[in-house]
Amino acid sequence: xxxxxxxxxxxxxxxxxxxxxxxxxxxxxxxxxxxxxxxxxxxxxxxxxxxxxxxxxxxxxxxxxxxxxxxxxxxxxxxxxxxxxxxxxxxxxxxxxxxxxxxxxxxxxxxxxxxxxxxxxxxxxxxxxxxxxxxxxxxxxxxxxxxxxxxxxxxxxxxxxxxxxxxxxxxxxxxxxxxxxxxxxxxxxxxxxxxxxxxxxxxxxxxxxxxxxxxxxxxxxxxxxxxxxxxxxxxxx
Amino acid sequence: xxxxxxxxxxxxxxxxxxxxxxxxxxxxxxxxxxxxxxxxxxxxxxxxxxxxxxxxxxxxxxxxxxxxxxxxxxxxxxxxxxxxxxxxxxxxxxxxxxxxxxxxxxxxxxxxxxxxxxxxxxxxxxxxxxxxxxxxxxxxxxxxxxxxxxxxxxxxxxxxxxxxxxxxxxxxxxxxxxxxxxxxxxxxxxxxxxxxxxxxxxxxxxxxxxxxxxxxxxxxxxxxxxxxxxxxxxxxx
Amino acid sequence: xxxxxxxxxxxxxxxxxxxxxxxxxxxxxxxxxxxxxxxxxxxxxxxxxxxxxxxxxxxxxxxxxxxxxxxxxxxxxxxxxxxxxxxxxxxxxxxxxxxxxxxxxxxxxxxxxxxxxxxxxxxxxxxxxxxxxxxxxxxxxxxxxxxxxxxxxxxxxxxxxxxxxxxxxxxxxxxxxxxxxxxxxxxxxxxxxxxxxxxxxxxxxxxxxxxxxxxxxxxxxxxxxxxxxxxxxxxxx
Numbered sequence: 001x002x003x004x005x006x007x008x009x010x011x012x013x014x015x016x017x018x019x020x021x022x023x024x025x026x027x028x029x030x031x032x033x034x035x036x037x038x039x040x041x042x043x044x045x046x047x048x049x050x051x052x053x054x055x056x057x058x059x060x061x062x063x064x065x066x067x068x069x070x071x072x073x074x075x076x077x078x079x080x081x082x083x084x085x086x087x088x089x090x091x092x093x094x095x096x097x098x099x100x101x102x103x104x105x106x107x108x109x110x111x112x113x114x115x116x117x118x119x120x121x122x123x124x125x126x127x128x129x130x131x132x133x134x135x136x137x138x139x140x141x142x143x144x145x146x147x148x149x150x151x152x153x154x155x156x157x158x159x160x161x162x163x164x165x166x167x168x169x170x171x172x173x174x175x176x177x178x179x180x181x182x183x184x185x186x187x188x189x190x191x192x193x194x195x196x197x198x199x200x201x202x203x204x205x206x207x208x209x210x211x212x213x214x215x216x217x218x219x220x221x222x223x224x225x226x227x228x229x230x231x232x233x234x235x236x237x
Numbered sequence: 238x239x240x241x242x243x244x245x246x247x248x249x250x251x252x253x254x255x256x257x258x259x260x261x262x263x264x265x266x267x268x269x270x271x272x273x274x275x276x277x278x279x280x281x282x283x284x285x286x287x288x289x290x291x292x293x294x295x296x297x298x299x300x301x302x303x304x305x306x307x308x309x310x311x312x313x314x315x316x317x318x319x320x321x322x323x324x325x326x327x328x329x330x331x332x333x334x335x336x337x338x339x340x341x342x343x344x345x346x347x348x349x350x351x352x353x354x355x356x357x358x359x360x361x362x363x364x365x366x367x368x369x370x371x372x373x374x375x376x377x378x379x380x381x382x383x384x385x386x387x388x389x390x391x392x393x394x395x396x397x398x399x400x401x402x403x404x405x406x407x408x409x410x411x412x413x414x415x416x417x418x419x420x421x422x423x424x425x426x427x428x429x430x431x432x433x434x435x436x437x438x439x440x441x442x443x444x445x446x447x448x449x450x451x452x453x454x455x456x457x458x459x460x461x462x463x464x465x466x467x468x469x470x471x472x473x474x
Numbered sequence: 475x476x477x478x479x480x481x482x483x484x485x486x487x488x489x490x491x492x493x494x495x496x497x498x499x500x501x502x503x504x505x506x507x508x509x510x511x512x513x514x515x516x517x518x519x520x521x522x523x524x525x526x527x528x529x530x531x532x533x534x535x536x537x538x539x540x541x542x543x544x545x546x547x548x549x550x551x552x553x554x555x556x557x558x559x560x561x562x563x564x565x566x567x568x569x570x571x572x573x574x575x576x577x578x579x580x581x582x583x584x585x586x587x588x589x590x591x592x593x594x595x596x597x598x599x600x601x602x603x604x605x606x607x608x609x610x611x612x613x614x615x616x617x618x619x620x621x622x623x624x625x626x627x628x629x630x631x632x633x634x635x636x637x638x639x640x641x642x643x644x645x646x647x648x649x650x651x652x653x654x655x656x657x658x659x660x661x662x663x664x665x666x667x668x669x670x671x672x673x674x675x676x677x678x679x680x681x682x683x684x685x686x687x688x689x690x691x692x693x694x695x696x697x698x699x700x701x702x703x704x705x706x707x708x709x710x711x
Contacts, residue, residue: 001260007638008638009637009638010247010248010484010485011247011248011483011484011485011510011511012637012638013508013509014637015507016507016509017527017530017682019506019507020506020508020530020531021530023475023504023506027504030260030264032253032256032257032260033252033253033256034250034253034254034257035250036248037248037249037250040638040639041692053250053254056254056257056258057257058261069669069691069692070668070669071667071668072666072667072668072669072670073667073668073669073670074669117681117682118666118667119667119668119679119681119682120681120682123682124682163246163249163251164244164246164248164249164277165277165278192309192355193308193309193310193355193356194306194307194308194309194356195307195308195309195310195311196309205356207354207356208254208354208356208357208360208361217306218306238497240494246485247484247485248484267497267501269490269493270489270490270493271487271490271491271494272487272490273485274485274486274487290491293491293494293495294494295498400483400486400488401481401482401483401485401486401514402514402515429546429592430546430547430593431543431544431545431546431547431593432543432544432545432546432547433546433547442593444593444594445491445591445593445594445598454543455515455543
């Protein structure tokens, strides 16, 4: 199985071009479009999301993750093994949270062929590697150290993603205890599910991926609160 | 075959998470993303759309439909058999129009496992059930009455959906006769296809799913008329 | 393999309806959603994009392309063979650039069955034909001349598509030489990849599909320059 997480968007042609390459190189292998709306260019925010949204990916699966504003430049292309899964993508921090929480089993360099388009390694470098890894025909490159980002916090009190309902996903792992989350200066109460909320009053809860998330009952929390990507948040224990 | 209709949006990760579950629980079974832009939280509007857009789904197929603002609350999760098809989703009215037009063959409760995320039954309750139904391994729950909504009209003179072109799908079944549909106080003429329309003058027609729909020739009827979801309409026979 | 390029959008139900038809008529044949955000109604712009984005489609594949504001009217429905690939769609110019660059091997008419919805030939005419062509069960219609558009330039100095990052794809084939592209009166420098750009200063480059494209480093060139679809451009050699 090959699982895709990118900031390519679901409506542009880039996912289709990747899937065309996978269909040619790995015919018959299931491909899952898990998340194509990772925040544009936002590697650190995406690093927390990649970890959280891959929790259900089965062991042995190949995860191709691409948020890669430095494509074509000096950053390495890598194959990372962690937590029983195989990650393919840029060595720019996108796998920092995976590495921190799952541990690094191995990290190898991917060669960039001379014909690869310097602006689309998703299609020309990562997809062929993902196909070869899923089909067990990949020849490992040389071992390289994963570039680490030790300054990034274990939990990031920021808005990382705003979904179509206007729910705001945070970089904070859910845990028992906190009763209040402050967003835009407004204290929000904790609920278990949407129907517990009061219409018009945003709240927060543990989302289905283990992160704290802000929402409103049958409304857009982002619109009510004026939330935007990267807005800071505060947990009150 | 498993067919999905939701208000999850095509760009958020929720469809991907459902498909990941289906790939694990029902490998090899085709999955069709039929409609993921059902209007957010709008159960009644979606009920008319679910019926209209499932007309071509083959008998025996499993249809997972989720517009479910009450997820995690007291509403039941059900498996409904109607018109030779198997519907899985919340018992909140989403299948009212299907039941009214196709008749109810049977309705059974779905158990909600204790580990299910209270905000994402699509992934944790409905998808596993759809997979088991498609794979013929589902164990039927106890029979329950489908909750009915007798006050909902057979045809709903409202804008239910606005597509990417700016076409407005209504809750009115198309039929011979009506020559005028009034939207925003403006009488619209009936045509058979777009090229019959006059540029800049919105019109209405029978759409490819048996509903009346409002459009403009190479333009956005919604923008020209200022149409929004739930706007009322009037048919003049 | 069946490859889809349309202006249906990825979020509306139309792609799902086409895929439902393909799943019924061509079970087991891989279907690739290559590009569903072709510019609405814009046949000429789409003609350049269809050619550029199909370069990697393997020989023998069936390409169903639909940008078809004249659906239901007198324009013909066709099967075009060119460059070893089989194209299905409307005879409205959408394949003009393919024909010009690949040559026309053959062009046959597609019959429109009387039951076809006059507003959705994608589902009722082109998808069944694509399925039959992919499954080798298509019975060729009578030969017809492809309608040609000789006034369209070989390279079109316009913005044809703006992607989710705010990058603007042009109708100009990339080639060595040009050092400056002028957009909105502003001369843009050429780079090889994004990381060569200066933040805040849009640039242009050869994109991964052989066209010149305008972008900005970790930002939206369209927003910075105020670019819109169909905006004219100027190359300075």
